Amino acid sequence: MSEVPYLTFSLLALWLVERGVGREGLWGNWWLVGGFACTIWAYYIRTVGIALLAAVVVYLLLRRDFRRCLLFSGAAFVCWLPWTLRNQAIGGGSVYIKQLFMVNPYHPERGLLDVSGFVERFIGHVHRYLTGELPNTLVPFFGGTETIFHPAPLLLIALAVAVTVLCIKRGEHLLLSLYTAFFMGIVLLWPWPGDRFLVPIVPVLVLLGVWAVLQIRDRLAGGYVGRFVIWGCFLVCVIGQTGGVKRLADYATADYPPPWLRYYQAGQWLKANAPEDAIVLCRKGYWMYIVSGRRCVGFPFDEPAKVLAHMERERVDYVVLESLGFPQTGQYLYPAIKEYESRFQVVWHDPVVPTYVLRFFKQ
Template sequence: MLANHHKFQSAIILLVAAIAFMVIYNQVFDGKLDSNGDNASYYILGKALANGNGYVNINNINKEANNHFPPGYPVIVSGIIKVFGDSPENLKIANGLFLLLTLIALYFLIKHVTNRESAAIIALLLVIMNSHLLRYSTIIMSEVPFLFFSTATLLAFTKINYQKPPWKDVYLYIVIALLTISFHIRTSGVALIVGILLFLVISRHWKHVAIITIILLLLAMPWQIRSQSLGGSSYIKQLKMVNPYRPELGKANFKDYFSRFGNNINRYLSREIPTATLSITQPNYRQAASISEWLYGIFFFAVIIFGVLNLKKYKLLIFTYLAGTLAILSLWPDVWIGIRFILPAIPFLILGLVNGLQELLIRITPAPVSKYVIWLPVLLIILLFPNIKKMKQQAKAEITTEWANYFSLAGWVGDNLEENTVVACRKPGLFYMYSNCYTVNYKYTPVAQDFINDLVIKHVDYVIMDQLGYSSTSRYLYPVIQNNPEKFELIQERSKPSTYLFLLKD
């Protein structure tokens, strides 16, 4: 009878949470194509798979095999395209559904590890109101699907029965399947694998360690073999560079890695962890972190760690996962700033924050009162409403004139030039989606002749010079066009700000 009551209560809580999420999601849903570029790449790869072209860049005239993005999310995209058509809006909505499914898995996971319904409810509300999670659930990116599969992995892991032989435990195989999917959606899923294996090693469950390790290696091998046959992982190559956006600076040395580690830890502690978790402020990366940001960030992080270490169950599992995630991110190139890379960890940071605040309140209040004051963290939701309002405004806003001009030229190319035209531009995936012509990026080199030779090798017919704000345009493209006017003929222009389409002459 009591079990049925708890099931009914959980069902009501999840129903209310789902309704709240759908209401907010509908208000902040942005139908515009995001300008980050990777979303277009995922769409292109998914469309290639759906059309039977294989895992290739169909926007490239040579249909070259893609070796940058893991195949997991493009496979999901291809399935959606096959069933529902190739409208980008369908893919956006699918990511919203992935976040909704994540909420369900999170509720049961948090309730299990905290042994408190209040913690699960408060954390769920903070996740629903988190502007970063909401934003990524409305764009065609892999973070939210990865969040669902990684959360489902952790939930399934808590169901493993160590009293029975591991090869007879169905949950172990569910965990392995979900781990495999997670890793093939985002390479950073290795943090999840490391976190789980560390938990098992410290807990001395050696048979589980052996089974998971062997099966995962076998399942990961095909993609790794393919990757090596195509020259190795592009992520590893970028990791070894001083700056992926300035290849002329060469490979990073020990001093560069040490500096990168310090810069990343500085940024994550003082800014990105607090901002990601509560999404209250927007950091100003043009300025160094202030003393107040540092003090707030350290206190904030301390509460999260305190909360994780005081979980009733599986504290080691959550801790090792978060530690593995931060360890990997600390070695990422420090020019990759922003919330994106830490986004899949946000619900677990929220879990640590809520449990930490509740544990502190329990310790400083008398026992009869503590069962009421543990609900106080729910007041944090009040701080999140301004961001929801801002997201509503952004969803209704028009795209900036810089991007409008860029897409206008893409449309002109699609309407007026031959189908096999090759255009060199920044964000070639996005240009392809509006022009349906072949696109490539130009080479990031300050040597003009190398730049031009690369255009010839790539069979480039036209070049776009944009005003999107990327430093590569002014650093590499503009000087070449300015100093070699005989090579570039102006064909089309959009003004305010000026955006140009040049013909590359022989």
């Protein structure tokens, strides 16, 4: 997945920009130039990097550094334009921007969201992240959090308020707080929630949270009281992570779940038997590409005739029919295969967890 490389370059960009902004000028300021390069590269890796671009621009505006803000914005536009034109040329534009405005990207026929739809999605995701993804990621030792009035969501809300107030009053970590606000804004407006979307922002959240606790300690008192607060928080976090570390160790030694193991084996078969220039149609294309080394395409969530026309247009050679549990496979891909059964030949299958590799006969 691209979250980890994006995390690497986004953190590097934040560090370099922060150091570069503190130095005069632009030409010869390699910290700022390097930060710009990493910012653009992070955007190329994941479209959510637009949050990083926006954070840097607003940060420079708040510092009244208008000249470098204008130069940064102009250079970003110059780098953004070829990528956008390239997307237009090969696929009709940014898929992610289109998905953001859809009611359900898996059912495009449902149309686009209106303002009230965005508000409803935002409120629903705020509740979901505060009671699910964020506590499970940052403070998993609290256990189940069905309600927003559970200690875990309340702690996270208190920390968020403290970070915001301290950043504004002290003028510290403004770039990080701006980036966090823009990034979480995109996450909360995205069509579906998930903890994987938090991966790139977790280190920033942890840093800001620890910084806020330290600032609060200094304000409360020094000496033994301050030490008690810090060591108490440290011990709670360390002890609370024990179960999570054990779960990660178990995951590391475990095999794939049976449906994913069969999907992996289908990819291995394609890698060993399909021509290198073969094109594979499947549900999880990125994953299959990594395993098989063959170009992979998805399928439209539409009627059988249009699915088959898509296969012809993309010059598909093989189709993977899996049991991963995604409803679109049964709703759209399987009916197309069933209706045009004579156009397909089974070349590999697993009868235990039904998984098939089918050869597609093009016309």
